[in-house]
Amino acid sequence: MERCITYMATIKDIAEKANVSLSTVSLIINGKASERKISQETEQRVLKIMREMNYIPNISAKTMRSGATPEYILAVFCSFDFRNTMMTRLLYGIQNMIDQNRDRIKVIIYPYQSGHLAKEHYHFSGSEFHAAIIANADAKDLNYLKTHQFVMPIILYNRLLENYPSVNVNDKEIGRIAALHLYEQGYRRPAIVTSTQTFPGASHRNKAFKEELKKLGIDIPKEFIYIIGPSVRDGAKFAEQLLTEAENPGSLPDSFWCFSDSIALGLLNALTAHNIKIPDDIGIISVGSIESMFARYNHPSLTVIDIPIEKMGEGCYQFIKESRQASAQQSEGIFYETKLCVRNSTNRKGDIEGSIL
Structure with a gap:
């Protein structure tokens, strides 16, 4: 029976190939390169050879x-x-x-x-x-x-x-799914709620969201793009401020695409506390990254695009x-693959939870 033996490189092998001393390799391995004034070029060369x-x-x-x-x-x-x-x-x-x-x-x-x-x-x-x-x-x-x-x-x-x-x-697909879902549920004045703490993928989601809606004839005005903190409390404060500053209920967005379910839950509960009818007056959808029970058993429950973490x-x-x-x-x-979980926060048409676009 054929037997394969994998040779394990040693510190000596690394030192010979990098043309440095054994002590230099040892210091780099133990994170003391800077302390012993080993140049960054030598450190990176040795680490590359190790890889x-x-x-x-x-x-x-x-x-x-x-x-x-x-x-x-x-x-x-x-x-x-x-x-x-x-x-x-x-x-x-x-x-x-x-x-x-x-x-x-x-x-x-x-x-x-x-x-x-x-x-x-x-x-x-x-x-x-x-x-x-x-x-x-x-x-x-x-x-x-x-x-x-x-x-x-x-x-x-x-x-x-x-x-x-x-x-x-696929961050672009997430944004596209959110846009299509809101459109299919009859929302025509959507807004984006993003965060001060974000990452490149979130920008891709929002860009795809806007592009998909534009194909459907909907342009999101700049004043309907909000940047707030990332927490549940930030979402609730945002809702309070939005309602206070609104000239009339008709001037509000009819739906919100949220950066996170933390923001969305704060927004959802604050709007409900002010007798805003969800999902008839306003719909809310977000990325689903926290424990699903929080979105599922909230009242009303929150529609999310669940990330399979x-x-x-x-x-x-x-x-x-x-x-x-x-x-x-x-x-x-x-x-x-991500999954669209349709719940009460957007479910104008009575779709079954867990439908996938």
Whole structure:
């Protein structure tokens, strides 16, 4: 029977190929390049060679000192803000696959502030974990990833970047579905409620939303595009301000496409409290990223385009599994289908919940 043996590169192999000393490679692996005044050019060259040779750092000594003996350590970098419940869903998907496969994988959470991933650079030396998932990255964070080499596999959650594997949804399709749904329910004066805390995909959604409506003969005026904070409270405050400043009910938009279900739930409940008839007077639809029970059991319930975050977490796990078996890191992006869940906040025509456009 033929037997395949995979050669594991050593620090000595890396040092010889990079034409540097063993101590230089060791310092770079342990995140001390800057401290020991090793040039950034040398650090990036060594890290690139590590990637090319599929070098896997030995972090067993560190884990043994801590009393833990996992086979593999996975880091999840995420922002703890209005997206907290989204991260819970992502972690559920990852843990579900770990349990199903009975893997000895330890998951460590690294909180960071979006836009400041570079401040966490010392964690990426290779001495703390074997692979990392990066969530909530903004443009600055993606630029940091683009301009640096890393020794371990890195998977991006819902962000596209050349040479990095990622799990994604089609943001343009999300915007298109939202526009078609509102139009089919008879709404003709839609508004967009986006957030001060956003990311490139949200812009793609809003652009596709506007373009689809324009095909249907509807132009969204600038005054119907609102930028507010990302929380439930921000959505409620926005509704209060909107009603206070409106000259008459007829001057209001007849529907809202919201950046998040957090905003949408605040807006929905505040409007209902002021006796605005939902969905007859105003309809509300949003992206669904928090726990579905909040949108489903709200009164009235909220129509969302649900992001399959648990499935995307499972996809992250699959990339990690493949990277452990392959000689080189995978770099493609995988896209997951989203689902339109029609509920009372837009359901003028009595459609069945869960219909898909």
